[in-house]
Amino acid sequence: MFNIFHRKKENNQLFYNTDVHCHILPGVDHGSQDVEQSIEMLRAERDMGITRVILTSHVTAETFENTPDTLRPAFEILKQAVAETEDISHMQLYLSAEYRMDEFWDKQYTLGNQIAMPGNYILMENSFHQELLGLDELLFDLKVKGYKPILAHPERYIYYAQRKQRLEQLHNTGTKFQVNLLSLAGYFGQHCRETALWLVKHGMVDMLGSDMHGMEHVKVIQDYINSKEWRKLVPQIQGHIINDLVRD
Numbered sequence: 001m002f003n004i005f006h007r008k009k010e011n012n013q014l015f016y017n018t019d020v021h022c023h024i025l026p027g028v029d030h031g032s033q034d035v036e037q038s039i040e041m042l043r044a045e046r047d048m049g050i051t052r053v054i055l056t057s058h059v060t061a062e063t064f065e066n067t068p069d070t071l072r073p074a075f076e077i078l079k080q081a082v083a084e085t086e087d088i089s090h091m092q093l094y095l096s097a098e099y100r101m102d103e104f105w106d107k108q109y110t111l112g113n114q115i116a117m118p119g120n121y122i123l124m125e126n127s128f129h130q131e132l133l134g135l136d137e138l139l140f141d142l143k144v145k146g147y148k149p150i151l152a153h154p155e156r157y158i159y160y161a162q163r164k165q166r167l168e169q170l171h172n173t174g175t176k177f178q179v180n181l182l183s184l185a186g187y188f189g190q191h192c193r194e195t196a197l198w199l200v201k202h203g204m205v206d207m208l209g210s211d212m213h214g215m216e217h218v219k220v221i222q223d224y225i226n227s228k229e230w231r232k233l234v235p236q237i238q239g240h241i242i243n244d245l246v247r248d
């Protein structure tokens with residue numbers, strides 16, 4: 001019998017097509033562990049309206065000391081698998097990374113071992129304990145060399161929560177800000193969500209990212225983009241987001 005209370009399951013899509021931050025590249029960090037998981041995550045991206053995925057695996061001292069030599073082979077394997085998987089073969093993948101600004105970065109940057117996104121954007125991650133000493137110099141040097149630095153999830157560094165003027169300063173000097181959908185969804189707690197909303201309110205969100213490491217994150221993001229909160233937020237950010245401008 002037709003049930004008048006039955007509601008069609010909503011499946012909202014994002015208003016942009018490029019995910020600039022995710023850990024879908026298999027076997028190189030604590031994101032996807034194998035090609036099957038990566039395919040599952042890419043299908044989830046597709047269902048949310050994403051067609052272009054920038055693969056930003058961790059590059060961190062001691063834990064994930066990835067270089068082009070470790071990332072490129074994984075990228076070739078995934079690209080091949082995606083080309084052979086009909087329902088996602090249309091998706092475009094790009095290799096880049098999420099670079100923690102630490103001693104490993106210093107060493108690799110000197111050697112020219114970084115892989116930027118199309119358009120020379122590069123995703124930089126701060127330490128979670130304290131702001132890197134010399135952050136301004138590092139960002140300035142990147143800009144001088146023609147890179148466009150993006151600060152990964154500024155809302156997640158707890159030391160900025162009480163120092164919002166520092167965020168303004170970083171943004172005003174030309175560093176792009178990428179906010180996590182997971183942060184807006186409240187996944188990292190209320191402080192982080194509040195800072196993310198503060199960034200939205202002040203027009204400082206340049207890019208959104210899933211930062212998905214696995215299907216548990218997918219579920220949180222899907223629920224969030226089907227929520228009233230997200231729908232209310234969209235008009236405030238839609239005009240600012242440059243995700244789809246990450247191209248050559």
Ligand SMILES: [Fe+2]
Pocket residue numbers: 021022023098211
């Ligand atoms: Fe990440």
